[in-house]
Amino acid sequence: MTTLEEFKDRLTAAQPSLKVWGDFVREAVKAISKSEGITLQILSGRVKEIDSAIGKLSRKPYKNPMSDMTDLVGVRAVCLLSPDVDRLCASLMLHPEWKIQKSRDTSKEYEQAPEKFGYQSHHFEVRAKIDFDIDGVVVPADTCCELQVRTLMQHAYAEVVHDSIYKSSWGAPTRAIRFVSSSAALIETADHLFCETMNILELETKSRGELLEQLTGLYDSKIKVKGFKDQKFNMMVLEELKDFIDDNTLPKLSDFLNERSYIADRVSSRINSDVFWSQPVSMLAYLLVHDHLYLIKEAWPFSESEDALAMVYSDLGKKFAN
Known part of the structure; x- marks a missing residue:
């Protein structure tokens, strides 16, 4: 078991490699989107703040947090509609310079807890196949970047409910949960109608x-x-x-x-x-x-x-x- 201090030291030392790996994934997503003729509404990346990662480690034990904690660096791609998401995800799976797997089955999570998982964005673990040297910074093999791909409406939904309901330390009021569930259904319906219109x-x-x-x-x-x-x-x-x-x-x-x-x-x-x-x-x-x-x-x-x-x-x- 890694102590908090050891984890903090290792994570601090890994900041440059996490950043360049996240930048690499972000630029690859940008290039893939362009080649597929997909206009991204949002493309962003971030390295998880050290204090936030330590807080997560204190709430949930990890045997090897540097490899088991998959969101130390993350990239988010937001497309307009679900067909663009599907095309982008299919192309991401074929990229030769990384190992990629879906990290969450959001459709199953939604069935179990619609008030928490009303947005069915795609979550991937994108890992370096081999050691990378990017601009003089070595990215160790198996370094993980969490990649989220979602529609613009799913993104709006997530921004509204993520902290207030999904990550809330107290139970949300029943009325709020009911509204959230209704909005999730409306998002799915609206996406379908927009797709048919297009x-x-x-x-x-x-x-x-x-x-x-x-x-x-x-x-x-x-x-x-x-x-x-x-x-x-x-x-x-x-x-x-x-x-x-x-x-x-x-x-x-x-x-x-x-x-x-x-x-x-x-x-x-x-x-x-x-x-x-x-x-x-x-x-x-x-x-x-x-x-x-x-x-x-x-x-x-x-x-x-x-x-x-x-x-x-x-x-x-x-x-x-x-």
């Missing part, structure tokens, strides 16, 4: 993106003069006019332009005078005006390009004012 938006964005890609291909095949294409502008126009667009729109536009070759000439001649004519939706506007006439004028989302839209009407022999 899936719907992703599918819609993908559909709009594919439409714009095809429209751009058609535009480029007709217009040899290259100008600046504003993707955001084009996507917003497609979104606002989606009720006038269906699966037959692009094939119909291709035939429409082939029958009216003058349209490509008009568009090309105006590219240097107005950025509107560099946008693929400028060609789509001709078909939509032809088919829906004044409905397009009313639905058109940008008043700044109304002069250009008036030229579309004029080119088709239509009056812009109804």
